[in-house]
Amino acid sequence: MPKIVDHEERRREIAKVTADLISEMGVDALKLTDIADALGYTTGVVTHYFDSKEQILLAAARRAHQNLLDRVRAVLKNDPADLLGVAIEALPLDQIRLTEWRAWFSFWGEAMSDSTLGIEIRSQFIDWTNTVQGVLEEGIKRGMLRDDLDPSHEADRWLAIIDGIGLQAAMNPEGWPAERQIRPVREYVDELLAKRSSQSKES
Amino acid sequence: MPKIVDHEERRREIAKVTADLISEMGVDALKLTDIADALGYTTGVVTHYFDSKEQILLAAARRAHQNLLDRVRAVLKNDPADLLGVAIEALPLDQIRLTEWRAWFSFWGEAMSDSTLGIEIRSQFIDWTNTVQGVLEEGIKRGMLRDDLDPSHEADRWLAIIDGIGLQAAMNPEGWPAERQIRPVREYVDELLAKRSSQSKES
Numbered sequence: 001m002p003k004i005v006d007h008e009e010r011r012r013e014i015a016k017v018t019a020d021l022i023s024e025m026g027v028d029a030l031k032l033t034d035i036a037d038a039l040g041y042t043t044g045v046v047t048h049y050f051d052s053k054e055q056i057l058l059a060a061a062r063r064a065h066q067n068l069l070d071r072v073r074a075v076l077k078n079d080p081a082d083l084l085g086v087a088i089e090a091l092p093l094d095q096i097r098l099t100e101w102r103a104w105f106s107f108w109g110e111a112m113s114d115s116t117l118g119i120e121i122r123s124q125f126i127d128w129t130n131t132v133q134g135v136l137e138e139g140i141k142r143g144m145l146r147d148d149l150d151p152s153h154e155a156d157r158w159l160a161i162i163d164g165i166g167l168q169a170a171m172n173p174e175g176w177p178a179e180r181q182i183r184p185v186r187e188y189v190d191e192l193l194a195k196r197s198s199q200s201k202e203s
Numbered sequence: 204m205p206k207i208v209d210h211e212e213r214r215r216e217i218a219k220v221t222a223d224l225i226s227e228m229g230v231d232a233l234k235l236t237d238i239a240d241a242l243g244y245t246t247g248v249v250t251h252y253f254d255s256k257e258q259i260l261l262a263a264a265r266r267a268h269q270n271l272l273d274r275v276r277a278v279l280k281n282d283p284a285d286l287l288g289v290a291i292e293a294l295p296l297d298q299i300r301l302t303e304w305r306a307w308f309s310f311w312g313e314a315m316s317d318s319t320l321g322i323e324i325r326s327q328f329i330d331w332t333n334t335v336q337g338v339l340e341e342g343i344k345r346g347m348l349r350d351d352l353d354p355s356h357e358a359d360r361w362l363a364i365i366d367g368i369g370l371q372a373a374m375n376p377e378g379w380p381a382e383r384q385i386r387p388v389r390e391y392v393d394e395l396l397a398k399r400s401s402q403s404k405e406s
Contacts, residue, residue, distance in 0.1 A: 026316035028231045102315045108374065109312035112305045113229035122375045157387045160367025165359070167366050171311065172325045184360045 011049050013039060015063035018056050023102035027057065027110050058117055061107045064100050065124045072131060081139035083158065083192070086132065087185040090162050092170040093178050101170030129155050136192075145192045154192065161188055214252050216242060218266035221259050226305035230260065230313050257317055264310045264320060267303050268327045275334060284342035286361065286395070289335065290388040293365050295373040296381055304373030332358050339395075348395045357395065364391055 017038045021030055032053065036043045050056045068090060075085040092098040111118040133155040139145035161184055169176035220241045224233055235256065239246045253259045271293060278288040295301040314321040336358040342348035364387055372379035 023315060026230075026313050028313060029316055105308070105315060106312035108370075109309035110229050110231060111374065112226060112308060113232055118374075122378070125371050125374060126378075153386065156368070156371075156383065157364070157390075159371070160387055161360070161363045162367065163370050164363030164365065164367035167311075167370065168328050168359075168362070171314065171321075171328060175325070175329075180359065183356065184363055187360075 007049070010045075011059060012063065014046060014049055014056060015059035018060040019064050019103040020099060022057075022060065022106045023099045027106045032056075054114055054116065057107065057110055057114070058120055060103065061117060061120055061124070064103055064107070065127070068100065069127075069131070076135065081135060081142055081144050083132075083135055083139065083189050084186060086135055087158075087162050087189075088182070091166050091181050091185070092173065093181060098170055098173060101166055105170070125159075129159055132158055139192070143194055146194050149192060158188065161185055210252070213248075214262060215266065217249060217252055217259060218262035221263040222267050222306040223302060225260075225263065225309045226302040230309045235259075257319065260310065260313055260317070261320055261323055263306065264323055264327070267306055267310070268330070271303065272330075272334070279338065284338060284345055284347050286335075286338055286342065286392050287389060289338055290361075290365050290392075291385070294369050294384050294388070295376065295379075296384060301373055301376060304369055308373070328362075332362055335361055342395070346397055349397050352395060361391065364388055 014035060018030075018035055021034055021038060025034070030053070032043050032046050035056065036046045039045075046056070050059065071089040072086050075082055075089055079085065090097075092101040107117065107121060111121045133151045136145060136149065136151040136154050136158070140147055140149060140151065165176075165181050165184060169181050217238060221233075221238055224237055224241060228237070233256070235246050235249050238259065239249045242248075249259070253262065274292040275289050278285055278292055282288065293300070295304040310320065310324060314324045336354045339348065339352065339354040339357050339361070343350055343352060343354065368379075368384050368387060372384050
């Protein structure tokens, strides 16, 4: 019986290995043969699924974003207002998340000259902002967060902290142990909590 | 009389035009001929000053960081505790700063595979953190900022906000007008001000 090839699975596999390779070697040095070699395929298998390096980068960027969202959704299934949990999934606190961050640096750089990738990255940021805004709205509705918050503006602030910390931590992992990454996020979440607001009214 | 060539000036010129070109076309597509063409030189002139594309990228990254520091020092000369002024020099609020940000995306991506560039970028982040920490210490000393602040930790928070906002704003300038970029920074600076601390004690 001939082996049935799962084409969707192969595309995913190529996208995944591309993100990992970019994280190690950057985009400039990456060749289609590197991707094929890493999977034990011929270059022909890779070009069967993707027309160009740009197409593979786009698939890799989508895969990386999807992986992040999948982890975030798993956190939110347990607690739809778990802001700190969402942050922890996004920060480069282990090798998987560090690899994602390193790949993003390259995706962002390439997005400057590749307009399709640029549209993808912009839509990822908007998607990410909307997700966080939803978490904030849920927290306010449940009375866990202060009800005077503007969720859209707080989503900007919250994402800025995550992205700003992630950027430096991914660039210099030795200089940024977990506690240095998490402390600013925890402080920010504390400021948003409803109990903190009532405490300050009592004092 | 033969024209006297200012070699330092030529190196600066090549570094500057490289950063501008990277901002437009990314690193992957950039060729030495693009740099030479943009300056009206032969490729030989470029390779006379730099041994490789990596060397030019390194010089371009240094130039971009120096430009930022020069602007920041001019702000601090007028007011050594002007946190908001420093932030404004760093955010992509005009074409010059947007071009810098776009080039940084590429420098960060390349730093993943180019260890010399990696060391340079890490040292730029540390330099930048130390500069901000100095501004915070100055503000505390002058009684303008709250005296219960930890300048090293606040420098992390402040830079995270700047970098996180700058990242999204540079990726999507139409979606991030000046007010959206500046609001989170202004709010953060307000939280650090000494007068705010005494106001909250009075209430």
